Amino acid sequence: MAEHAVDVRREIVIDAGVDVVWDIVADAARQAEWFPGMVSSQVDDGIRIIVTAVGGVLVEEILDVDHHARCFEYSITGPMHLDHHRGRITVMEAPDGARVVYEQELQPKALVYVLDAAIGDALEGLRDLVMDGRTSRSFVAADVRPDGQPMGEGG
Amino acid sequence: MGRGILFVTTDQQRYDALGCNGGAIARTPVIDGLAASGIRYERAHPQNVVCMPSRATMLTGQHVRNHGVWMNGVPLPADAPTVAGLLHDAGWRTGLFGKAHFEPLLDPFLRFPANRMGLTGDTDEAGRAHRGFEHMEFAGHGSAGPNHYGGWLRKNQPDHMGSFFPALGIDLEVNSEGGGESGAPQVRHNPVPRESYHTDWVADRAIKWLDGLDLDDDWFCWLSFPDPHHPWDPPTSELHRVPWRDLDLPEGYPEVASEREAAIDAKAAHWRHWYDGTLVTNYEAPPRWVPATLTTDQVREVNAMAHIQNELIDEALGRVLGALEADGRGNGTDVVFTTDHGEFQGDHGFLFKGPFHVDSLMRLPLVWRPAPSRAVQPSVVQEPVGLLDLAPTFCRIAGLPVPEWMDGEPLPTSPADAAAQGRQRVLTEWDSVHPGGAEVHLQTITRDGLVCTRYEPGTCQDGTEGELWDLAEDPLQLVNLWDDPAQRSLRDDLVGDLVEALPERPRTPLVLEAPV
Numbered sequence: 001m002a003e004h005a006v007d008v009r010r011e012i013v014i015d016a017g018v019d020v021v022w023d024i025v026a027d028a029a030r031q032a033e034w035f036p037g038m039v040s041s042q043v044d045d046g047i048r049i050i051v052t053a054v055g056g057v058l059v060e061e062i063l064d065v066d067h068h069a070r071c072f073e074y075s076i077t078g079p080m081h082l083d084h085h086r087g088r089i090t091v092m093e094a095p096d097g098a099r100v101v102y103e104q105e106l107q108p109k110a111l112v113y114v115l116d117a118a119i120g121d122a123l124e125g126l127r128d129l130v131m132d133g134r135t136s137r138s139f140v141a142a143d144v145r146p147d148g149q150p151m152g153e154g155g
Numbered sequence: 156m157g158r159g160i161l162f163v164t165t166d167q168q169r170y171d172a173l174g175c176n177g178g179a180i181a182r183t184p185v186i187d188g189l190a191a192s193g194i195r196y197e198r199a200h201p202q203n204v205v206c207m208p209s210r211a212t213m214l215t216g217q218h219v220r221n222h223g224v225w226m227n228g229v230p231l232p233a234d235a236p237t238v239a240g241l242l243h244d245a246g247w248r249t250g251l252f253g254k255a256h257f258e259p260l261l262d263p264f265l266r267f268p269a270n271r272m273g274l275t276g277d278t279d280e281a282g283r284a285h286r287g288f289e290h291m292e293f294a295g296h297g298s299a300g301p302n303h304y305g306g307w308l309r310k311n312q313p314d315h316m317g318s319f320f321p322a323l324g325i326d327l328e329v330n331s332e333g334g335g336e337s338g339a340p341q342v343r344h345n346p347v348p349r350e351s352y353h354t355d356w357v358a359d360r361a362i363k364w365l366d367g368l369d370l371d372d373d374w375f376c377w378l379s380f381p382d383p384h385h386p387w388d389p390p391t392s393e394l395h396r397v398p399w400r401d402l403d404l405p406e407g408y409p410e411v412a413s414e415r416e417a418a419i420d421a422k423a424a425h426w427r428h429w430y431d432g433t434l435v436t437n438y439e440a441p442p443r444w445v446p447a448t449l450t451t452d453q454v455r456e457v458n459a460m461a462h463i464q465n466e467l468i469d470e471a472l473g474r475v476l477g478a479l480e481a482d483g484r485g486n487g488t489d490v491v492f493t494t495d496h497g498e499f500q501g502d503h504g505f506l507f508k509g510p511f512h513v514d515s516l517m518r519l520p521l522v523w524r525p526a527p528s529r530a531v532q533p534s535v536v537q538e539p540v541g542l543l544d545l546a547p548t549f550c551r552i553a554g555l556p557v558p559e560w561m562d563g564e565p566l567p568t569s570p571a572d573a574a575a576q577g578r579q580r581v582l583t584e585w586d587s588v589h590p591g592g593a594e595v596h597l598q599t600i601t602r603d604g605l606v607c608t609r610y611e612p613g614t615c616q617d618g619t620e621g622e623l624w625d626l627a628e629d630p631l632q633l634v635n636l637w638d639d640p641a642q643r644s645l646r647d648d649l650v651g652d653l654v655e656a657l658p659e660r661p662r663t664p665l666v667l668e669a670p671v
Contacts, residue, residue: 007590035264036264036266037263037264037265037266038264052263052264052265053263053264053265053271053274054262054263054264054265054270054274054300054301056263079325080325080326080327081324081325081326082326083326107591108326108328108442108591109590109591109592110261110326110327110328110438110590110670111327111670112590112591112670113228113590113667113668113669113670114259114261114262114263114264114668114669114670116668117266117666117668117669118263118264118266121264121266138264138265153260153261153295153296153297153299153300153302153322153323155205155206155207155227155256155260155261155295155296155384155439155671
């Protein structure tokens with residue numbers, strides 16, 4: 001994360017134990033449960049396949065799951081082409097619970113605003129899952145297969 | 156028999172696209188006929204030259220600063236008041252067919268209700284009207300994205316899902332690839348059958364909805380064609396209409412490079428930076444395409460494609476009007492035709508759009524054909540009007556009071572009416588903050604045959620720059636009078652008027668949630 005500036009940063013404090021929150025964040029296959037707009041998140045051999053609510057696909061390489069620092073790091077590697085991407089979720093002790101910081105770096109910057117808004121939703125989704133056991137609106141536990149639908153349209 | 160308002164919009168269409176406005180290439184007899192029997196506006200401007208802010212203005216009747224949608228990617232607040240909502244509450248049936256774009260289109264996580272409706276095929280928002288429309292069926296510029304047209308195409312013409320030019324590239328930036336026969340950006344020969352192209356689909360869906368209404372219903376139908384916005388990929392079967400090699404270059408395209416570049420250098424600095432490919436100011440044009448590389452063949456081919464798209468729109472509109480005539484509703488139907496903003500289409504050496512307040516992007520086609528039953532005299536209005544006047548016009552047609560939250564006022568029906576209203580000026584503004592790119596802020600007043608733009612400080616401007624065009628003496632906007640000492644007092648007067656007339660910016664700007 002040092003070579004590139006952070007483009008997107010959101011954080012939230014969840015009134016729960018830091019290990020409770022970290023256990024969910026660290027389980028890469030559970031991301032769709034708390035990230036609104038993700039239908040599924042399947043992990044195989046360090047690669048996570050995300051299917052989004054519009055049927056789009058994100059292929060992500062899980063770079064590091066540091067249980068000591070409670071830091072999860074990943075990179076979007078396809079099918080859309082990004083010259084650079086890093087995502088990092090860090091869970092920290094806070095006086096009133098667990099502080100979760102979600103950061104992303106990306107180049108080119110077309111998705112900056114999309115990701116900024118989406119990870120804001122995601123942190124709220126994480127809080128809902130931790131506090132109330134509510135999964136995100138698009139999550140389905142089925143074996144969803146991507147159909148190649150593009151992510152959206154130009155205007 | 157009920158009353159009807161047919162509100163017809165295109166996307167990114169030039170003033171001179173229509174025969175009634177002097178266009179000599181595309182045949183647009185339907186719209187020309189509406190103009191001949193109605194009111195044609197010679198100086199209609201948008202309040203912003205990209206889709207979302209402009210469409211929000213059409214829907215609310217408000218300046219950009221009041222509805223808050225300051226750039227593409229800023230969603231219109233869900234509780235924003237709309238003219239469709241007023242009509243719906245007054246008992247009018249309300250429908251929208253085609254491109255809405257009140258919420259961002261690039262929405263991979265399906266955060267916005269309109270995109271959820273488009274994906275599921277729902278025509279309302281969980282049983283409720285969406286932004287005042289009881290029935291909506293969306294189309295975009297091709298097969299991509301969560302919209303009803305894409306779903307229909309997937310079901311009915313699955314082999315043509317890949318026939319359209321992909322507006323976005325694999326990096327989700329606007330696609331810079333070229334095509335056609337000239338290699339022009341965003342051009343493709345599209346084998347989709349004409350009857351399955353989105354222009355005809357939009358008309359088909361509107362006709363079906365109109366057919367389902369009771370003849371006594373009052374109705375408001377927004378027929379919103381996605382064309383002739385890029386990509387320029389009309390059905391290949393229609394390319395015979397305008398052979399691109401036969402076209403003259405547009406009058407606004409200086410063919411000699413030195414003359415073209417001198418005119419660009421007379422404008423604010425970001426014009427030249429974009430031309431040379433050294434600065435990306437906004438998301439709406441392909442970032443890897445360099446305008447300086449534009450060839451005369453590419454200008455011709457892009458123009459031909461747009462003319463073809465405009466002919467298809469005219470014919471599709473003719474079908475909708477024909478359906479209304481056939482069941483007797485035509486006589487009680489007001490028709491308003493316009494677009495959200497213009498397109499360079501070669502003018503000044505550019506394609507697409509951006510923070511450039513010249514006639515290519517600001518002078519719009521606008522025609523209002525009042526219901527024949529009201530026997531309004533045909534007219535041509537020269538005085539400046541804006542898209543913010545549309546919503547108040549719809550209120551007046553419906554017999555509803557124009558609410559205080561609307562900034563515009565009903566369109567004048569004649570020059571005398573315009574004089575009585577005291578029509579003098581129309582305002583247009585732009586604010587953009589491009590991620591990793593430039594920040595540009597400009598505001599424009601059009602008054603007394605002059606177009607005056609001031610720039611606030613940004614990446615390329617320190618706040619002293621501007622443009623002043625005399626439309627009568629310099630219709631192609633080549634000679635910038637901003638720094639002419641002889642024009643200084645006039646310029647100061649225009650800027651003073653602009654500052655006084657523009658609303659205050661909101662204290663807390665709405666959040667940009669997508670690039671488009």
